[in-house]
Amino acid sequence: MQILNSEYSDTLQRGLIHENPAWIQLLGLCPLMAVSHTFVNSLGLGLASMFVLFGSNCMVSLTRHQIPEHLRLPLFVLIIATFTTCITMLMQAFTFELYERMALYIQIIVTNCIILSRAEICASKHGLSVALTDAVGVGLGFMLALLTLGAARELLAYGSLFRDMDLLLGDMAANWALLLIPEEFTLSLVALPPGAFIMAGLLMALVNSVNYRITGNKTA
Amino acid sequence: MQGNSAGKFPKNGVQASIRSAGRMFAFLLLAMTLIAITNNFTFSAIQENRHNKLIDRLKSISDKNAAIAWDRIEAGKLPMVLCNHENQHLGWLSQIDARGYAGTIKILIGLNENHTITGLTILDHRETPGIGDIIEEEKSPWLQNFVHLGPKDATIAPWQVKTRGGKIDAISGATITTTAVTHAIHGALTALPWSNTKTGSSLCKS
Known part of the structure; x- marks a missing residue:
């Protein structure tokens, strides 16, 4: 982190760890729980969300002087909807099968509170470089949450890791699936919605306890 | 946001409504442009993917030895x-x-x-x-x-x-x-x- 200006590194660390959108702020939980039963789904949704977050933060920041106070919410939503529509088209063109699997959850990125909150809190008040750093931090934070939950659930529910990665990365990833747990020891509960809540709760507890140890913050 | 940008806008009246609508419209045009460009770029690939998927599906359940057109x-x-x-x-x-x-x-x-x-x-x-x-x-x-x-x-x-x-x-x-x-x-x-x-x-x- 030394190479970065401390302001940027602070912004990054906040998004990634201290104010992690999913584990600390508890935002964006619907897509987080709904699609995260395999790693590849998590990665796909994470990349799509990052795309929208980047686009929205960038555009809101660039046009922030043109956005009147009383029109900001409709305009933010319009901007976010635009980028969400773009990513649905791009995914249908390039990763069609993955898109088919979680179509609805790509479309409802538009209602993801994380993106709207970054537009409101950060991008509408800062220049492009800060807004983009914020998008990287928060986007990676959400991605981190998705990937940990996705990996944990896929491992326990299907006994594998990185299955179906070729849906996102093409033929080179066709053999990436690792079978780590034999089928008779897997827990299909973890792939179901209640399993999502249980696993998310456990991971949240883990992240909070790690955060607590690092910062030593008694009130955490 | 309370400062410079909001100050330019009159608080109420016909003029304010028209200016708000104009601003919205400008953003709408920008949004439509972005979507149109993406659509232009992806449309044929999406159509092809959808058609191929359907045909693959249909092929898988029909007689493999029949010379279906x-x-x-x-x-x-x-x-x-x-x-x-x-x-x-x-x-x-x-x-x-x-x-x-x-x-x-x-x-x-x-x-x-x-x-x-x-x-x-x-x-x-x-x-x-x-x-x-x-x-x-x-x-x-x-x-x-x-x-x-x-x-x-x-x-x-x-x-x-x-x-x-x-x-x-x-x-x-x-x-x-x-x-x-x-x-x-x-x-x-x-x-x-x-x-x-x-x-x-x-x-x-x-």
């Missing part, structure tokens, strides 16, 4: 008549619905010209993962039990799952799901219009 198939209408390039009738594809444990199970069924089942695939279902989803072909070969059955088999009286005195092996834990699918397929072999309508090349004339 796939290039003539247009997406959409079911039941679909399958023909070869010489306008000879080779079979049907259609969708049948079963009332499963948790909603409608949509099954795509392929029949040859004698109404014998050439293949089955599940289009959509909401059965319990890990239990009812064994009807999916990736999870279990159960659904393939029905392949090669024809109208003659449909007249066998105990067309039921084994637990209810029939011939089809139900899967324990998923009796409702498997029974529903079994009945729906039986219905397709006996009751749907194709089983007693005309066959032959007259179907293939376009």
Whole structure:
């Protein structure tokens, strides 16, 4: 982190760890729980969300002087909807099968509170470089949450890791699936919605306890 | 935001409304431009992906040895008549619905010209993962039990799952799901219009 200006590194660390959108702020939980039963789904949704977050933060920041106070919410939503529509088209063109699997959850990125909150809190008040750093931090934070939950659930529910990665990365990833747990020891509960809540709760507890140890913050 | 940008706007009145609308419209144009560019860039790829997926699906449940003119198939209408390039009738594809444990199970069924089942695939279902989803072909070969059955088999009286005195092996834990699918397929072999309508090349004339 030394190479970065401390302001940027602070912004990054906040998004990634201290104010992690999913584990600390508890935002964006619907897509987080709904699609995260395999790693590849998590990665796909994470990349799509990052795309929208980047686009929205960038555009809101660039046009922030043109956005009147009383029109900001409709305009933010319009901007976010635009980028969400773009990513649905791009995914249908390039990763069609993955898109088919979680179509609805790509479309409802538009209602993801994380993106709207970054537009409101950060991008509408800062220049492009800060807004983009914020998008990287928060986007990676959400991605981190998705990937940990996705990996944990896929491992326990299907006994594998990185299955179906070729849906996102093409033929080179066709053999990436690792079978780590034999089928008779897997827990299909973890792939179901209640399993999502249980696993998310456990991971949240883990992240909070790690955060607590690092910062030593008694009130955490 | 309270400062410079908001200050330029009068708080109320016709002029304020018009200026707000104008601002919205400008952003709308920007949004439409972005979407139009993306659409232009992705449209043909998306259409091709959708068509290919459908054709792959249809191919997988129809007779692999029949010379079906796939290039003539247009997406959409079911039941679909399958023909070869010489306008000879080779079979049907259609969708049948079963009332499963948790909603409608949509099954795509392929029949040859004698109404014998050439293949089955599940289009959509909401059965319990890990239990009812064994009807999916990736999870279990159960659904393939029905392949090669024809109208003659449909007249066998105990067309039921084994637990209810029939011939089809139900899967324990998923009796409702498997029974529903079994009945729906039986219905397709006996009751749907194709089983007693005309066959032959007259179907293939376009």
